[in-house]
Amino acid sequence: MRQYEEAKAAHPDAILFFRMGDFYEMFHEDAVIAARLLDITLTSRNRGNPDEEPMAGVPHHAAAGYIARLLTFGHKVAICEQMADPSTVKGIVPRQVVRVITPGLVTDAEQLDARANHYLVAVDAAEDNTERGIALLDLSTGELSAGMIPDLASLLGELARCDPREVLVGGGLPADVKKGAGLAAPRAVLRDDEPLDDGDVAATIDGAVAEPIAAEAAVTLPLSARRAAARALRFAHKCTPGSPLPVRRIAPYDPTGAMRIDETAQVHLELVRGADGSRKGTLLETVDATVTPAGARLLRRRLLAPLLDVASIRRRLDEVQAFVENPRARAELREALAKVGDLERLSVRAVLREATPKDLGALRDGLLAAPAAVAATRSIVDAGELFGAEVDTLPELAAKLAAALVDRPPALAREGGFVREEYDAELGTQRRLARGGAEEMTKLEAELREKTGAGSLRIRFTRVFGWYIEVTKTHLGKVPPDFRRKQTVAGGERFTSDRLDELADGLENAESRALARETDIFEGLVRLVAESAERIRKLARTLASWDVAAALADVAHRQDYVRPEVDMGEALVIEGGRHPVVERLAAAGRFVPNDTTLDLGGERLWLLTGPNMAGKSTLMRQVALITILAQAGSFVPAQGARIGVVDRVLSRVGASDNVARGESTFMVEMRETATILRDATRRSLVILDEIGRGTSTYDGLAIAWAVAEHLHDAVGCRAMFATHYHELTELAQHGPGVANWSVSAREHAGDVVFLHKLVKGPASRSYGVAVARLAGVPEPVLARAKAILATLEAGAALPSGKHATMRGRTKQGSVQLDLFAKAKPDVDAAAPVLETLRAVEVERLTPLDALTFVARLKSLLPS
Numbered sequence: 001m002r003q004y005e006e007a008k009a010a011h012p013d014a015i016l017f018f019r020m021g022d023f024y025e026m027f028h029e030d031a032v033i034a035a036r037l038l039d040i041t042l043t044s045r046n047r048g049n050p051d052e053e054p055m056a057g058v059p060h061h062a063a064a065g066y067i068a069r070l071l072t073f074g075h076k077v078a079i080c081e082q083m084a085d086p087s088t089v090k091g092i093v094p095r096q097v098v099r100v101i102t103p104g105l106v107t108d109a110e111q112l113d114a115r116a117n118h119y120l121v122a123v124d125a126a127e128d129n130t131e132r133g134i135a136l137l138d139l140s141t142g143e144l145s146a147g148m149i150p151d152l153a154s155l156l157g158e159l160a161r162c163d164p165r166e167v168l169v170g171g172g173l174p175a176d177v178k179k180g181a182g183l184a185a186p187r188a189v190l191r192d193d194e195p196l197d198d199g200d201v202a203a204t205i206d207g208a209v210a211e212p213i214a215a216e217a218a219v220t221l222p223l224s225a226r227r228a229a230a231r232a233l234r235f236a237h238k239c240t241p242g243s244p245l246p247v248r249r250i251a252p253y254d255p256t257g258a259m260r261i262d263e264t265a266q267v268h269l270e271l272v273r274g275a276d277g278s279r280k281g282t283l284l285e286t287v288d289a290t291v292t293p294a295g296a297r298l299l300r301r302r303l304l305a306p307l308l309d310v311a312s313i314r315r316r317l318d319e320v321q322a323f324v325e326n327p328r329a330r331a332e333l334r335e336a337l338a339k340v341g342d343l344e345r346l347s348v349r350a351v352l353r354e355a356t357p358k359d360l361g362a363l364r365d366g367l368l369a370a371p372a373a374v375a376a377t378r379s380i381v382d383a384g385e386l387f388g389a390e391v392d393t394l395p396e397l398a399a400k401l402a403a404a405l406v407d408r409p410p411a412l413a414r415e416g417g418f419v420r421e422e423y424d425a426e427l428g429t430q431r432r433l434a435r436g437g438a439e440e441m442t443k444l445e446a447e448l449r450e451k452t453g454a455g456s457l458r459i460r461f462t463r464v465f466g467w468y469i470e471v472t473k474t475h476l477g478k479v480p481p482d483f484r485r486k487q488t489v490a491g492g493e494r495f496t497s498d499r500l501d502e503l504a505d506g507l508e509n510a511e512s513r514a515l516a517r518e519t520d521i522f523e524g525l526v527r528l529v530a531e532s533a534e535r536i537r538k539l540a541r542t543l544a545s546w547d548v549a550a551a552l553a554d555v556a557h558r559q560d561y562v563r564p565e566v567d568m569g570e571a572l573v574i575e576g577g578r579h580p581v582v583e584r585l586a587a588a589g590r591f592v593p594n595d596t597t598l599d600l601g602g603e604r605l606w607l608l609t610g611p612n613m614a615g616k617s618t619l620m621r622q623v624a625l626i627t628i629l630a631q632a633g634s635f636v637p638a639q640g641a642r643i644g645v646v647d648r649v650l651s652r653v654g655a656s657d658n659v660a661r662g663e664s665t666f667m668v669e670m671r672e673t674a675t676i677l678r679d680a681t682r683r684s685l686v687i688l689d690e691i692g693r694g695t696s697t698y699d700g701l702a703i704a705w706a707v708a709e710h711l712h713d714a715v716g717c718r719a720m721f722a723t724h725y726h727e728l729t730e731l732a733q734h735g736p737g738v739a740n741w742s743v744s745a746r747e748h749a750g751d752v753v754f755l756h757k758l759v760k761g762p763a764s765r766s767y768g769v770a771v772a773r774l775a776g777v778p779e780p781v782l783a784r785a786k787a788i789l790a791t792l793e794a795g796a797a798l799p800s801g802k803h804a805t806m807r808g809r810t811k812q813g814s815v816q817l818d819l820f821a822k823a824k825p826d827v828d829a830a831a832p833v834l835e836t837l838r839a840v841e842v843e844r845l846t847p848l849d850a851l852t853f854v855a856r857l858k859s860l861l862p863s
């Protein structure tokens with residue numbers, strides 16, 4: 001147990017998986033926690049003795065699933081392996097912690113989403129807390145980026161964007177940063193990191209990345225960013241004690257170069273995750289036609305961080321256009337890329353010495369497919385200019401892997417059988433010997449059967465007993481004297497003989513030598529791949545960017561998207577724009593395209609009215625999504641688009657509670673509105689859907705009015721504002737930049753027909769009652785609603801003779817709608833009954849509705 005105690009002392013905060021034979025055992029507190037979380041049996045060691053201790057174990061081959069479970073609960077798992085084959089070691093087998101797996105640092109394909117990055121994030125601050133640094137490490141791809149973040153809001157925005165699994169919060173960070181990090185990265189485990197001094201920073205970075213890069217980082221990266229990078233590297237290094245880190249570069253992380261789409265907008269626009277947390281119905285799902293995991297990850301990153309630089313955006317659009325115009329090259333490229341697999345993650349597994357024969361096989365297939373991908377791209381005119389000159393496809397490594405490995409190598413190296421016999425003379429010899437030995441065994445069996453006349457005699461092998469001769473009971477009398485009894489089984493006896501032992505030894509020798517040789521070859525190949533990791537990753541990056549361009553071209557072709565013009569102008573002109581997701585879900589040809597123009601020099605604030613369900617939200621989201629797609633470098637669902645670069649997309653859509661954060665609907669609404677008003681710049685695109693709805697009518701209207709005014713007068717950005725407050729449409733008289741638009745609908749025989757077509761001017765009415773009918777609200781309720789509506793629209797007079805307001809105050813001070821109060825006996829008591837009766841459409845009533853209706857009328861009469 002000394003080994004155990006030492007390993008545990010080195011990793012006190014991890015659950016220690018201590019390898020013993022075919023099991024990983026856990027002890028003490030670890031065993032208790034694991035038994036509870038993994039639903040495995042808690043046993044004990046030295047039962048009944050004073051040193052009895054809890055113990056639990058999981059089979060070694062099934063460990064991955066258990067580890068994944070523990071990670072989801074935020075635990076770290078330290079893997080302590082046997083460092084030698086127990087059968088060859090005298091005394092205690094040496095053991096060592098080879099890897100600590102934490103939620104942010106997983107490399108096992110089963111625990112990773114192939115189509116998304118998996119980040120560990122470190123956050124730091126300069127000594128005087130004036131600047132904040134962030135570092136993002138994806139160990140599974142070996143990518144590390146670091147940069148400075150100007151303020152807390154941006155930092156939280158970045159955390160929401162990269163959706164990390166683990167956040168290291170450097171010691172000394174203010175409490176608001178820690179609290180904010182927890183909220184902005186809800187899926188992450190927050191971990192307090194140990195102190196770090198400046199000497200540690202330099203040493204950690206120098207030790208991890210290549211010298212020129214470390215030197216460059218020292219000059220170009222601000223201290224807070226370097227500190228964050230060093231934290232991430234130090235943590236990762238501690239977790240992979242046995243092998244070098246796969247990180248070779250520190251990419252500058254510059255959020256100011258990207259469009260900011262804060263968490264709220266990401267959620268409201270359903271960019272990469274829908275309301276249920278899945279990819280279903282998101283923009284990403286709609287435009288992600290990539291065929292490689294690395295391409296999918298790149299596209300996801302691009303959608304979450306569209307560019308601001310016009311030249312770079314145009315370069316991406318040029319690439320997409322090239323593939324739109326060359327369908328043949330596109331098809332060939334995509335066919336080749338489909339075989340490429342995940343070169344990035346496979347090469348990292350080799351660096352971490354975690355690669356299996358199957359991984360090497362996949363890497364080989366990927367490398368072999370790369371030249372066809374290059375050829376396809378090269379077939380495009382001007383390809384060199386667009387897609388870079390030389391591409392290194394590592395032909396020598398591909399050839400070596402192809403020569404060495406069998407077609408479908410197994411997942412486990414332990415049992416061998418993955419290196420081609422022709423690849424290595426020694427391996428060939430041992431395999432032949434082994435095969436010869438097996439043939440000899442068959443021959444011996446036939447010989448013995450003949451000699452003894454025991455027809456049931458068999459020569460068999462099991463892992464536990466090795467080779468033996470089995471004879472059934474009926475033939476035991478024929479067993480010759482030189483057979484030695486080994487074991488008695490139900491049906492007969494098992495024997496051995498000198499000849500059998502001799503053959504078995506030879507066979508076993510040949511097999512174990514073959515396996516040892518294969519293991520050597522395998523380790524050599526893994527080393528070779530690890531040495532080439534940087535080149536492989538460079539190739540993977542190139543292929544991923546082609547994959548994205550070809551995928552977007554494919555979507556553009558299939559969905560009829562056009563190339564947007566992107567410039568630094570101040571207009572956002574979309575002709576025949578469509579919502580990329582809704583149009584796919586709508587029946588073919590049923591989606592109604594609309595033109596929208598927001599222009600800082602003209603109409604910059606649109607007030608959008610129209611009935612419920614008319615398509616106001618859809619229209620506003622479509623404008624935002626088209627802008628995001630364009631700046632991410634994609635074609636867009638429209639007949640034409642001119643996008644004057646937008647620096648931020650800010651949105652507040654619909655009302656939703658955030659009970660988890662302990663805030664009411666209205667509080668959330670106002671908090672989000674406040675953020676928008678604070679963060680919006682003249683270049684931003686703001687989308688507001690029915691703000692003010694979460695409170696009483698007049699308060700809501702007042703707030704909505706003031707917000708719209710502020711956006712128009714003070715911020716002066718491009719904005720769309722959907723509202724059901726028709727009073728707000730008067731704002732158009734307020735300033736030249738405000739315009740009224742509405743999404744049209746028609747009422748036909750009491751039913752509403754949505755046209756989804758934009759028309760200039762405010763909506764004439766709301767059709768709320770008609771929509772309520774569409775939703776199945778019972779007729780008696782509809783009739784009463786219509787009656788109330790008519791009274792309201794006529795400007796009802798109160799008993800006191802005052803003009804009706806929507807609300808009044810009771811003596812106790814509580815708010816109530818006067819119109820819903822029962823009529824008092826001294827006024828025309830029958831009025832509401834008559835109004836309701838007049839409004840009902842008798843032909844729509846079911847018999848049951850009619851009964852309910854009569855009861856309702858009666859209840860309206862004073863008793």
Ligand SMILES: Nc1ncnc2c1ncn2[C@@H]1O[C@H](COP(=O)(O)OP(=O)(O)OP(=O)(O)O)[C@@H](O)[C@H]1O
Nearest residue numbers: 590591592593611612613614615616617618619756
């Ligand atoms: N341009 C369009 N063409 C075809 N169908 C559309 C269009 N726009 C919206 N729709 C359909 O109408 C439904 C309602 O749209 P949306 O939610 O945008 O309405 P809304 O006006 O915002 O409603 P509410 O005021 O109730 O929030 C959508 O789910 C979609 O199916």
